[in-house]
Amino acid sequence: xxxxxxxxxxxxxxxxxxxxxxxxxxxxxxxxxxxxxxxxxxxxxxxxxxxxxxxxxxxxxxxxxxxxxxxxxxxxxxxxxxxxxxxxxxxxxxxxxxxxxxxxxxxxxxxxxxxxxxxxxxxxxxxxxxxxxxxxxxxxxxxxxxxxxxxxxxxxxxxx
Amino acid sequence: xxxxxxxxxxxxxxxxxxxxxxxxxxxxxxxxxxxxxxxxxxxxxxxxxxxxxxxxxxxxxxxxxxxxxxxxxxxxxxxxxxxxxxxxxxxxxxxxxxxxx
Numbered sequence: 001x002x003x004x005x006x007x008x009x010x011x012x013x014x015x016x017x018x019x020x021x022x023x024x025x026x027x028x029x030x031x032x033x034x035x036x037x038x039x040x041x042x043x044x045x046x047x048x049x050x051x052x053x054x055x056x057x058x059x060x061x062x063x064x065x066x067x068x069x070x071x072x073x074x075x076x077x078x079x080x081x082x083x084x085x086x087x088x089x090x091x092x093x094x095x096x097x098x099x100x101x102x103x104x105x106x107x108x109x110x111x112x113x114x115x116x117x118x119x120x121x122x123x124x125x126x127x128x129x130x131x132x133x134x135x136x137x138x139x140x141x142x143x144x145x146x147x148x149x150x151x152x153x154x155x156x157x158x159x160x
Numbered sequence: 161x162x163x164x165x166x167x168x169x170x171x172x173x174x175x176x177x178x179x180x181x182x183x184x185x186x187x188x189x190x191x192x193x194x195x196x197x198x199x200x201x202x203x204x205x206x207x208x209x210x211x212x213x214x215x216x217x218x219x220x221x222x223x224x225x226x227x228x229x230x231x232x233x234x235x236x237x238x239x240x241x242x243x244x245x246x247x248x249x250x251x252x253x254x255x256x257x258x259x260x261x
Contacts, residue, residue, distance in 0.1 A: 070249045074213045081199065132213025132253055140202035147199075 068124065074132045075123045081139045083119075086146040090119040100138045101130055163206070179257060180207055181250065182215040212257070214249040 013023060030038045082093040094114035102111060112125040127135060166175060182198065190198070202208050216222070221243045222232050233244055255261035 069245055070214070070252065073215075073249070077213070085195065085199075131209075131257065133209050133211055133257065136202050136213045137208035137211070140199045140208065143199055144203040 071124045071127045071132075074127055074135065075120055077136060078123055078139045079119070081136075081143040086143045088146070094119055094122055096142060097135075097139060098126075100142060101126070101134065104134060104138050105130070177258060178207075178210050179254065180211040181254070182211070184218045185215040186218050212250065212253050214246070214253050216250060217243075217246060219243050 013026075018026065078097070082088050082097065083090065086093075088096070091114075094117075098111060098114050102109065109129070111129055112122060114122045117125070123135075163178065166172075166178075180201070182201075186194070202211050219239060221235070221237055221239055225235075228235055233240060233247065252261065
Protein backbone atom coordinates (compact mmCIF):
# COMPACT_ATOMS: atom_id res chain seq x y z
CA UNK A 1 0.00 0.00 0.00
CA UNK A 2 1.26 3.49 -0.85
CA UNK A 3 2.30 5.55 2.17
CA UNK A 4 -0.73 7.33 3.55
CA UNK A 5 -3.26 5.31 1.49
CA UNK A 6 -4.22 3.11 4.43
CA UNK A 7 -4.64 6.23 6.57
CA UNK A 8 -6.88 7.78 3.87
CA UNK A 9 -9.06 4.65 3.67
CA UNK A 10 -9.35 4.49 7.46
CA UNK A 11 -10.16 8.22 7.54
CA UNK A 12 -12.98 7.76 4.99
CA UNK A 13 -14.42 4.89 6.99
CA UNK A 14 -14.14 7.00 10.14
CA UNK A 15 -15.99 9.85 8.38
CA UNK A 16 -18.83 7.54 7.34
CA UNK A 17 -21.78 7.09 9.66
CA UNK A 18 -21.18 3.32 10.01
CA UNK A 19 -21.24 2.14 13.61
CA UNK A 20 -18.77 -0.38 15.05
CA UNK A 21 -20.91 -3.40 14.32
CA UNK A 22 -21.49 -2.28 10.69
CA UNK A 23 -17.75 -1.63 10.27
CA UNK A 24 -17.01 -5.13 11.55
CA UNK A 25 -19.53 -6.58 9.07
CA UNK A 26 -17.97 -4.58 6.23
CA UNK A 27 -14.41 -5.73 7.06
CA UNK A 28 -15.58 -9.36 7.38
CA UNK A 29 -17.33 -9.07 3.99
CA UNK A 30 -14.16 -7.71 2.34
CA UNK A 31 -12.18 -10.57 3.88
CA UNK A 32 -14.73 -13.13 2.68
CA UNK A 33 -15.20 -11.78 -0.87
CA UNK A 34 -11.52 -10.97 -1.34
CA UNK A 35 -9.66 -7.81 -2.34
CA UNK A 36 -10.35 -8.33 -6.09
CA UNK A 37 -14.11 -8.42 -5.59
CA UNK A 38 -13.99 -5.35 -3.33
CA UNK A 39 -11.96 -3.49 -6.00
CA UNK A 40 -14.43 -4.58 -8.72
CA UNK A 41 -17.33 -3.09 -6.72
CA UNK A 42 -15.42 0.14 -6.08
CA UNK A 43 -14.58 0.46 -9.82
CA UNK A 44 -18.24 -0.16 -10.67
CA UNK A 45 -19.38 2.65 -8.35
CA UNK A 46 -16.71 4.98 -9.78
CA UNK A 47 -17.98 4.30 -13.32
CA UNK A 48 -21.57 5.12 -12.29
CA UNK A 49 -20.36 8.33 -10.62
CA UNK A 50 -18.34 9.29 -13.73
CA UNK A 51 -21.45 8.83 -15.88
CA UNK A 52 -23.68 10.79 -13.54
CA UNK A 53 -21.50 13.80 -12.78
CA UNK A 54 -21.19 15.35 -16.27
CA UNK A 55 -24.94 14.88 -16.82
CA UNK A 56 -25.86 16.73 -13.67
CA UNK A 57 -23.49 19.60 -14.51
CA UNK A 58 -24.68 19.87 -18.10
CA UNK A 59 -28.29 19.97 -16.86
CA UNK A 60 -27.47 22.91 -14.61
CA UNK A 61 -25.60 24.66 -17.42
CA UNK A 62 -28.37 24.23 -19.97
CA UNK A 63 -31.00 25.29 -17.43
CA UNK A 64 -29.02 28.42 -16.59
CA UNK A 65 -28.25 29.31 -20.20
CA UNK A 66 -31.90 28.88 -21.26
CA UNK A 67 -33.00 31.23 -18.48
CA UNK A 68 -30.17 33.67 -19.27
CA UNK A 69 -31.16 33.67 -22.96
CA UNK A 70 -34.74 34.54 -21.97
CA UNK A 71 -33.50 37.38 -19.77
CA UNK A 72 -30.90 38.68 -22.23
CA UNK A 73 -33.30 40.58 -24.51
CA UNK A 74 -35.20 42.11 -21.61
CA UNK A 75 -31.97 43.17 -19.87
CA UNK A 76 -30.82 44.85 -23.12
CA UNK A 77 -34.15 46.67 -23.45
CA UNK A 78 -34.01 47.97 -19.87
CA UNK A 79 -30.42 49.11 -20.42
CA UNK A 80 -31.43 50.90 -23.60
CA UNK A 81 -34.40 52.61 -21.87
CA UNK A 82 -32.73 53.71 -18.65
CA UNK A 83 -29.02 54.02 -19.45
CA UNK A 84 -29.30 54.94 -23.13
CA UNK A 85 -32.47 56.99 -23.63
CA UNK A 86 -32.97 58.32 -20.09
CA UNK A 87 -29.20 58.77 -19.55
CA UNK A 88 -29.20 57.50 -15.96
CA UNK A 89 -26.01 56.19 -14.34
CA UNK A 90 -26.21 52.43 -13.57
CA UNK A 91 -26.36 52.81 -9.78
CA UNK A 92 -29.11 55.43 -9.93
CA UNK A 93 -31.01 53.38 -12.54
CA UNK A 94 -30.95 50.19 -10.46
CA UNK A 95 -31.98 51.94 -7.22
CA UNK A 96 -34.82 53.91 -8.77
CA UNK A 97 -36.07 50.84 -10.69
CA UNK A 98 -35.92 48.75 -7.50
CA UNK A 99 -37.96 51.29 -5.57
CA UNK A 100 -40.51 51.86 -8.37
CA UNK A 101 -41.07 48.11 -8.87
CA UNK A 102 -41.59 47.66 -5.11
CA UNK A 103 -44.17 50.41 -5.17
CA UNK A 104 -45.81 48.93 -8.31
CA UNK A 105 -46.06 45.48 -6.69
CA UNK A 106 -47.38 46.76 -3.40
CA UNK A 107 -44.21 46.68 -1.31
CA UNK A 108 -44.59 43.24 0.30
CA UNK A 109 -42.36 41.49 -2.27
CA UNK A 110 -38.80 40.42 -1.64
CA UNK A 111 -36.64 41.81 -4.44
CA UNK A 112 -32.89 41.27 -4.84
CA UNK A 113 -30.89 44.25 -3.59
CA UNK A 114 -29.12 46.31 -6.27
CA UNK A 115 -26.26 47.13 -3.87
CA UNK A 116 -22.76 45.99 -4.85
CA UNK A 117 -23.99 43.91 -7.82
CA UNK A 118 -23.28 44.49 -11.52
CA UNK A 119 -26.28 46.14 -13.23
CA UNK A 120 -26.86 43.28 -15.72
CA UNK A 121 -26.54 40.60 -13.04
CA UNK A 122 -28.96 42.44 -10.76
CA UNK A 123 -31.49 42.79 -13.60
CA UNK A 124 -31.19 39.10 -14.38
CA UNK A 125 -31.84 38.25 -10.70
CA UNK A 126 -34.74 40.70 -10.65
CA UNK A 127 -36.28 38.95 -13.67
CA UNK A 128 -36.29 35.68 -11.67
CA UNK A 129 -38.78 37.36 -9.31
CA UNK A 130 -40.69 39.89 -11.42
CA UNK A 131 -42.44 39.34 -14.80
CA UNK A 132 -40.62 40.95 -17.75
CA UNK A 133 -43.79 42.89 -18.63
CA UNK A 134 -43.76 44.59 -15.20
CA UNK A 135 -40.03 45.37 -15.32
CA UNK A 136 -40.36 46.91 -18.80
CA UNK A 137 -43.55 48.75 -17.82
CA UNK A 138 -41.83 50.44 -14.89
CA UNK A 139 -38.62 51.07 -16.86
CA UNK A 140 -40.60 52.60 -19.76
CA UNK A 141 -42.64 54.77 -17.39
CA UNK A 142 -39.40 56.07 -15.83
CA UNK A 143 -37.88 56.63 -19.25
CA UNK A 144 -40.96 58.51 -20.47
CA UNK A 145 -41.04 60.66 -17.39
CA UNK A 146 -37.33 61.55 -17.68
CA UNK A 147 -37.23 62.00 -21.47
CA UNK A 148 -40.35 64.10 -21.94
CA UNK A 149 -42.01 64.62 -18.61
CA UNK A 150 -44.87 62.14 -19.21
CA UNK A 151 -46.07 64.16 -22.21
CA UNK A 152 -46.60 61.84 -25.17
CA UNK A 153 -44.65 62.67 -28.30
CA UNK A 154 -46.43 60.01 -30.33
CA UNK A 155 -48.48 60.99 -33.38
CA UNK A 156 -51.23 58.66 -32.13
CA UNK A 157 -51.23 58.88 -28.32
CA UNK A 158 -52.90 55.95 -26.57
CA UNK A 159 -56.20 56.62 -24.83
CA UNK A 160 -57.96 54.78 -21.94
CA UNK B 161 -60.84 50.22 -29.53
CA UNK B 162 -60.92 46.49 -28.82
CA UNK B 163 -60.37 47.22 -25.11
CA UNK B 164 -63.26 49.72 -25.05
CA UNK B 165 -65.50 47.32 -26.97
CA UNK B 166 -64.83 44.40 -24.62
CA UNK B 167 -64.87 46.41 -21.38
CA UNK B 168 -67.50 49.07 -22.02
CA UNK B 169 -69.85 47.62 -24.63
CA UNK B 170 -69.75 43.85 -24.81
CA UNK B 171 -72.02 42.42 -22.06
CA UNK B 172 -69.83 39.46 -21.05
CA UNK B 173 -68.57 38.47 -17.64
CA UNK B 174 -65.90 37.71 -16.64
CA UNK B 175 -64.01 39.82 -19.15
CA UNK B 176 -61.27 37.98 -21.05
CA UNK B 177 -57.65 38.40 -20.02
CA UNK B 178 -55.95 41.01 -22.20
CA UNK B 179 -52.38 40.33 -23.27
CA UNK B 180 -50.52 42.50 -25.77
CA UNK B 181 -47.78 40.94 -27.90
CA UNK B 182 -45.64 43.05 -30.22
CA UNK B 183 -45.46 41.20 -33.53
CA UNK B 184 -43.06 41.49 -36.49
CA UNK B 185 -40.67 43.77 -34.59
CA UNK B 186 -37.79 44.76 -36.90
CA UNK B 187 -34.41 43.19 -36.14
CA UNK B 188 -32.58 46.30 -37.30
CA UNK B 189 -31.86 49.19 -34.90
CA UNK B 190 -35.23 50.75 -33.96
CA UNK B 191 -35.95 54.25 -35.22
CA UNK B 192 -36.80 57.08 -32.80
CA UNK B 193 -40.50 56.76 -33.72
CA UNK B 194 -40.45 53.01 -33.04
CA UNK B 195 -38.79 53.58 -29.65
CA UNK B 196 -41.35 56.26 -28.74
CA UNK B 197 -44.30 54.06 -29.73
CA UNK B 198 -43.04 51.04 -27.78
CA UNK B 199 -42.11 53.13 -24.73
CA UNK B 200 -45.54 54.78 -24.73
CA UNK B 201 -47.29 51.41 -24.90
CA UNK B 202 -45.09 49.83 -22.22
CA UNK B 203 -45.38 52.87 -19.94
CA UNK B 204 -49.19 53.05 -20.34
CA UNK B 205 -51.21 52.78 -17.11
CA UNK B 206 -53.47 50.01 -18.45
CA UNK B 207 -51.70 48.38 -21.37
CA UNK B 208 -48.11 48.61 -20.04
CA UNK B 209 -48.16 45.62 -17.67
CA UNK B 210 -50.30 43.69 -20.17
CA UNK B 211 -47.58 43.94 -22.83
CA UNK B 212 -45.28 40.93 -22.89
CA UNK B 213 -41.60 41.76 -22.48
CA UNK B 214 -40.64 39.31 -25.20
CA UNK B 215 -41.63 40.11 -28.77
CA UNK B 216 -42.11 38.20 -32.01
CA UNK B 217 -39.38 39.57 -34.24
CA UNK B 218 -39.59 39.92 -37.98
CA UNK B 219 -38.32 36.83 -39.79
CA UNK B 220 -38.82 35.03 -43.09
CA UNK B 221 -39.09 31.83 -41.02
CA UNK B 222 -42.60 32.84 -39.89
CA UNK B 223 -43.73 34.31 -43.22
CA UNK B 224 -46.40 32.33 -45.08
CA UNK B 225 -45.04 30.55 -48.18
CA UNK B 226 -47.12 29.47 -51.14
CA UNK B 227 -44.94 26.37 -51.61
CA UNK B 228 -44.99 25.19 -47.98
CA UNK B 229 -47.78 23.84 -45.80
CA UNK B 230 -47.22 23.06 -42.12
CA UNK B 231 -45.72 24.58 -38.99
CA UNK B 232 -43.24 27.27 -39.96
CA UNK B 233 -40.69 26.16 -37.35
CA UNK B 234 -40.65 22.63 -38.83
CA UNK B 235 -39.10 24.14 -41.97
CA UNK B 236 -35.37 24.10 -41.18
CA UNK B 237 -33.45 27.19 -42.20
CA UNK B 238 -30.28 28.90 -40.94
CA UNK B 239 -32.31 30.92 -38.40
CA UNK B 240 -34.65 28.17 -37.15
CA UNK B 241 -32.68 27.78 -33.88
CA UNK B 242 -32.78 31.51 -33.10
CA UNK B 243 -36.48 31.89 -33.95
CA UNK B 244 -37.28 28.76 -31.95
CA UNK B 245 -35.52 30.23 -28.88
CA UNK B 246 -37.38 33.53 -29.31
CA UNK B 247 -40.75 31.80 -29.68
CA UNK B 248 -40.02 29.67 -26.60
CA UNK B 249 -39.36 32.84 -24.59
CA UNK B 250 -42.67 34.33 -25.76
CA UNK B 251 -44.55 31.08 -25.02
CA UNK B 252 -43.00 30.74 -21.54
CA UNK B 253 -43.83 34.33 -20.63
CA UNK B 254 -47.37 34.01 -21.97
CA UNK B 255 -47.95 30.73 -20.10
CA UNK B 256 -46.69 32.28 -16.85
CA UNK B 257 -48.89 35.35 -17.33
CA UNK B 258 -51.97 33.18 -17.94
CA UNK B 259 -51.12 31.04 -14.91
CA UNK B 260 -50.75 27.79 -16.85
CA UNK B 261 -47.04 27.29 -16.12
